[in-house]
Amino acid sequence: MSTVTKKDLISQFAKELSLPVKTSSLYVNTVLDLITKNLVEDNIVDITGFGKFVVKSRGERPGMSPVTKEQIVIPASKTVKFTLKKGLKDAVNGEDSSTGAQQENTESK
Secondary structure, three states, rough: OOOHHHHHHHHHHHHHHOOOOHHHHHHHOOOOOOHHHHOOOOOEEEEEEEEEEEEEOOOEEEEEOOOOOOHHHHHHHHEEEEEEEHHHHHHHHHOOOOOOHHHHHHHOE
């Protein structure tokens, strides 16, 4: 198993679509920025065949400082929950070599 960085994704995107790396970088960054923008606005980002991003609120709760062992209050915050869609889950489990997004593209042609 290895870690794929944003830079790696941009390179793969450029190679897959025969685009310059600069153009691929613009596309990848735009998609990530749009996902972020929508999550900041509390919108659900649902990508067919891939997954769903949902902002969840976490309330204020008691906790303990690991250094001092003092009781503290952990402030309320938001987090992003990601749920796999069937296409991605099947691909990861080796049950299907194509994702729902790829199937969607071929069906619409």
